[in-house]
Amino acid sequence: MCGIIAVIRQKSQRLPVPAAPLAQTLAELHSNLAAPTADLCERLLLAAEQLEQVDRVLRGVAGLQSLIADPEAAAAIGRQAEVLQAQAETLELALDQPLGSAGGAVLQLLNLEQTNAALIRCKDAIWAISRDRLRAARDVSYLGSRVLTTAPLSPAATAVLFSAHQALSALDRLEVRGRDSAGLELQISHHGLDLADPAIRSLIQSRDYRSFTSGSVKIADGTLIIVYKAAAEIGELGDNTAALRAAIIDDELLHLALGSQQVEAVVLGHTRWASIGIVSEPNAHPQCSDELITLDGTVVTLDGTVVTLDDTVASEQPAATSGTVGFVTGVLNGDVDNYADLTASEALQVAPEISTDAKVIPTLMSRRLVEGLSEYEAFRETxxxxxxxxxIAAAAASSPDRLYLASRGSGQAMYVGFAEDAFIVASEPYGVVEETSSYIRMDGETPADETNPTGSRGQIIELSATGAGTLSGIRRWSYDGSELPVTEFDLDLAQVTTRDIDRGDFPHFLLKEITASPSSFRKTLRGKLLEEGGKIRVSLTPEMLPDSVRAGLRSSRIKKVFVIGQGTAAIAGQSLAQHLSDFLAETDLRVQAILATELSGFAMREDMSDTLIVAISQSGTT
Structure with a gap:
């Protein structure tokens, strides 16, 4: 289990707005979250719309610039968000009062399900403003703190550091998929550095590490590539990203590049749980295409000595890159099962300290580029x-405004989020939801051509900075090269927010889930189990329990109940089935808990009209 993150953006398409009026907008919403009255649901819906609008304005580079430009207004927004959050928590307590209590009378006038949904929208938006937007402004200022000592961050530099922040923030969440090592690469174009300047040249050459370890710098096709890495078998969540942030802050060369008014960058990152290759910086992703043998027929030995091969040996070696021609970087989730065969068949000259299977990806793509293929064709051929x-995600220095993605098989996922002026790529939805709820999921399983099921299974995507965040910036193909146009009908809407999946101030997600379980369970039952006159009654709307199901149970048309789930959900299903069996012991209704896979594999019948399926799902990370 690993995590992929990538960010590619275009220049902001809107101007920053003053932040101070947004603080006033939040202040005016206090009355909307006041004590429950008969119009509470309407008040909360209006507040949710206003809060979501403030959140939208503060998104993207334009929103970030608004907050950075006016720290006092940003602080005021933070204070107002805290007040609104406290009001929302007080409202939640009020909504859980018994209907027969002194404070519960007004609750009988409310549609608790709709009211609860409106309150959740408010809480999600408040969280996004305080924990996502304001945190982004603080983090970007922190990442650029050395630059800010000499001059304000330019819009271009702000955009680059914002991409870095977005990637680091996603890595913080993706670490639950593996955290023994992490890496973040900035592929920087329009950096304005004078590569002929001896000081600049010396700075670059001193960091041209052959194993692409932390701090490595490469120059290829005029593009500046800087990578930061951390690796440790034992550590806490957040240790790796803290190391990456510190390295970015202290990077003199990056600061010089950020001085350009036109600087742009593609960000590629990864958090790893080692499967092939030991835990080490050389094995951490991103991997690069550098090989030991260079185009001029020399080999760099372990001690750094450059040895020229004799003519016979050199002629037997395939042309490979030296870091200046066809330079490629890439990250991998999953395993390349035939990586050893590919290494041997192509005679790849991999440094012995690099043992990860991911190394073959940028190296093979680079070979194809040297042969004259386009970036897309080189990637597909790989x-x-x-x-x-x-x-897989990969970037070529020859096209610093492009990003290439691939997905094949059932074990790994890839999501492309459509954010404001940017694509956010992540291997899990919770890697994109901080910036957008709209995304497409790459389908690595379904063949595009039924007549060629093997060759057409898997998808390839090219993302362009021009049109980033819109349908015009994305192209998609099947593995056989057939184009698969992306339309608005391919877009999905995330059902989670950062408030759902962020571990907050807890050191571990498990501790958060244990702590939140009682309140989460209570909120789930809000409006469904109602205490009135010392008794509990059940209130389920037709959306929760359809009228057709009620009728089927009353008429005994439904004779069987299967409770299904997998993993943790299956255990919960066993509990539910046991209780239902006890309640229904004197009826003819048969209740059975069964694994979802067992049902689909062995218990399906042509006619199941007499069967009610209760499906239990579980989401979250422990």
Whole structure:
């Protein structure tokens, strides 16, 4: 289990707005979240719309600039968000009062399900403003703190550091998929550095590490590539990203590049749980295409000595890159099962300290670029040769405004989020939801051509900075090269927010889930189990329990109940089935708990009209 993150953006398409009026807007919403009255639901709906609008204005580079430009207004927004959050928590307590209590009378006038939904919208938006937007402003200022000592961050530099922040923030969440190492790469174009300047040249050459370890710098096709890495078998969540942030802050070369008014960057990141290759910086992703043998027929030995091969040996070696031609970087989720065969068949000259299977991806793509293929064709020719279930992201220095993605097999996922002026790529939805709820999921399983099911299974995507965040910036193909146009009908809407999946101030997600379980359970039952006159009654709307199901149970048309789930959900299903069996012991209704896979594999019948399926799902990360 690993995590992929990538960010590619275009220049902001809107101007920053003053932040001070937004604080006033929040202040005016205090009355909307006041004590419950008969119009509470309407008040909350109006507040939710206003809060979501403030959140939208503060998104993207334009919103970030608004907050950074006016720290006092940003602080005022934070204070108002705290007040609104406290009001929302007080409202939640009020909504859980018994209907027969002194404070519960007004609750009988409310549609508790709709009221609860409106309150959740308010809480989600308040969280986004305080924990996502304001935190982004603080983090970007922190990442650029060395630059800010000499001059304010330019819009271009702000955008680059914002992309870095977005990637780091996603890595913080993706670490639950593996955290023994992490890496973040900035592929910087329009950096304005004078590469002929001896001081700049010396700075770059001193960091041209052959194993692409932390701090490595490469110059290829005029593009500046800087990578930061951290690796430790034992550590806490957040240790790796803290190391990456510290390295960015202290990077003199990056600061010089950020001085350009036109600087742009593609960000590629990864958090790893090692499967092939030991835990080490050389094995951490991103991996690069550098090989030991260079185009001029020399080999760099372990001690850094450059040795020229004799003519016979050199002629037997395939042309490979030296970091200046066809330079490629990439990250991998999953395993390349045939990586050893590919290494041998292509005679890849991999440094011995690099043992991860991911190394073959940028190296093979680079070979194809040197042969004259386009970036897309070189990428496709590479990924179609990989065996195993994989998700891949790669970037070529020759096209610093492009990003290439691939997904094949059932074991790995990839999501492309459509954010404001940017694509946010992540291997889990919770890697994109901080910036957008709209995304597409790459389908690595369904063949695009039924007549060629093997060759057309898997998808490839090219993302362009021009049109980033819109349908015009994305192209998609199947593995056989057939184009698969992306339309608005391919877009999905995330059902979670950062408030759902952020571990907040807890050191571990498990501790958060244990702590939140009682309140989460209570909120789930809000409006469904009502205490009135010392008794409990059940209130389920037709949306929760359809009228057709009620009628089927009353008429005994439904004779069987299957409670299904997998993993944790299956255990919960067993509990439910046991209780239902006890309640229905004197009826003919048969209740059974069964694994979802057992039902689909062995218990399906042509006619199941007499069967009620209760499906239990579980989401979250422990």
């Amino acid at each position: 990924v179609v040769r990989l065996e195993g279930s994989v998700a």
